Amino acid sequence: MPTPESIRGRVVLPRLMIERSYKLIFERLEQTIKAQEVILDASDVLWISPLGTILLADFTHRRQELGLTTSIIMPKQAMSNQYIRDSGLFNLTQSSNLDGAITSSNVQLRLLNRMDGNVPELLVNFACGQAEDVDDDDRALLRVWVTELMTNANDHAKSEKGFWVCARYNPNRNPKLNNMNICVADSGIGIKESLLRSGKYGKEMSHSQAIEKALEEGVTSRAGHTGGLGLKHIVAYVKSHGGSLTIFSGNACVRVRRKRKKEVKTIPQYQGTIVTAAFNIRTVSKYSKSEGSAESPFQFQ
């Protein structure tokens, strides 16, 4: 006979739904994944990052696929309440489709089955729209790495479900703080499996070793090739904007920041890979200026 817990679950969400609360959010959600009905209690939530948004969306979506229902108690705080409506999360709990629009402070949550070139464009327009003046080089670089994050999710994840994308702007008063947050998450094979399958990096490694490896120069899972610019250059861009890049894959989380040591943590097992980038869109990047004038063998006409 089913216990009351297996029929109905209530998940009290933490006040700050951010990277640091990943373990707490993830464990609370996973405990109720198979309950017939789940109520997500967001009444005390003050801030939800794109990562928090995606964790909730993925949980709700997985439950929908199992034919289970999820509802949400909306936050008391007006800004978070509005965000949940604007981000598309509320629609998802109401079983309606994600329409992927853009609102004043976020790019709505999207679940993409394959790479959609309009999304990087939308994200870049959104990010640059929040800054006072972003030069063409910086704008183009932003588009390159957002596209790269998404094509990585598309190419390497081998996930049938596709991948999630979400972005949010934090209009905080301190101009030096990171104000743009972009998250791309897939539920594919993860970085470790991707590198092991390539046969180029040994037969055994931990999830944290795999993430650190992926951040090294020239590392790729493609057979017989050297890597492209990859994650290393995304990190360079984000750091040049005073930001950080956090990668969750398997049971490990690695965070890289400007002028700080790399942080490696063990987390509850995540099926797939999540990459979140936090940076200050108002900072002028030195990255583009230092690398823009490379020589090449190409004949252009």
Place this chain on the structure above:
Amino acid sequence: MSETILKLHEICGENTYTRDDAVPLYNKIRDGLLAGNNVTVDFEEKEISSESFLDEAIVEHYIHPKVPNAAKKITLKNVLGFDKSLMARIYNYRKEIEDKQLKKAQKATNATHSIIRDSNQDSSAKK
């Protein structure tokens, strides 16, 4: 020598983002070169901004050429400014890595040779 002219949109349509998207263009360029032709790829001023696509479709031909002097046989037409510098950046980055890997491999080979040489000298001294 005849010329193969490839129009990006005719080959890839709107899909110019992933490595899979790049494969048809890579193959057409390769086929043109293997047929002994010069190849012109017309980007038709489409903004690509995808490292994966440009690496797989274009830069790969310069890193691992299928015919001698491939770089001189490929012409890239109507490429936007940022995509030109992105291609250059990818090329230089990959070239640097391949050179490093080559040096590392050569070092390893030299080390193996010196071990073999030393052990041969040891055994002849014992005799």
